[in-house]
Amino acid sequence: MDQWIDYRTTVFVVGNEACGPADQGGKRLASFAVITAWNPEGQIQSRETNDLFDRQLTRRLESIASPKVRADGCSPDFKHREPGWAVGVPKEQAVEIGREFGQVAIFWVEANTLFLLPCIDKSHPAEAIGSWGKACRKSVAL
DSSP: OOHHHHHTTOEEEESSTTSSOBOTTSOBOSEEEEEEOSSGGGOOOOHHHHHHHHHHHHHHHHHHTOOEEEEEEEOTTSSSEEOEEEEOOOHHHHHHHHHHTTOSEEEEEETTEEEEEESSOTTSOOEEEEEHHHHEEEOTTO
C-alpha cells in the first residue's frame, strides 16, 4: 500500500494550547514543520529503535534553539501514533532534517494550510492536504 495515501489522513496530537510552536507571547507561529524520526524510509522499527531515533531528533532540534512542541502524528482512529515535533524552522531546513532522519515526508503548516512535503521519496509532489485546524488535536498531557 502507498504510505503517501495514509500520510494524507494524519491527525496530530499537540502538547500545548496554541496547537503548534508558539512565540514568547504564546501565539502560534504562522508557519512550522512537523517532523518525526520514527520508521525511517517507511520501514517499521522496534519501539526501542524508534525511541532512540526520537531522542536523536530531539537533540538535533534542541541544537537549533527554535520554538518547538511535541506533536504526535496519528492515524485517524489513533491505532498508530508516532512521536514528533512541531518546530519553527524554515521549510528548506525542515525538509533537510527530514532527510537527515530518513523520513519519506514531513508536514508543513503555513497560514493554517497543512502540506505534505517529500524528503527522501521524490515520487510524489508536495501537496496541500487540508486545514491544520481540522488536523490538530490539543493535548496538554504530552
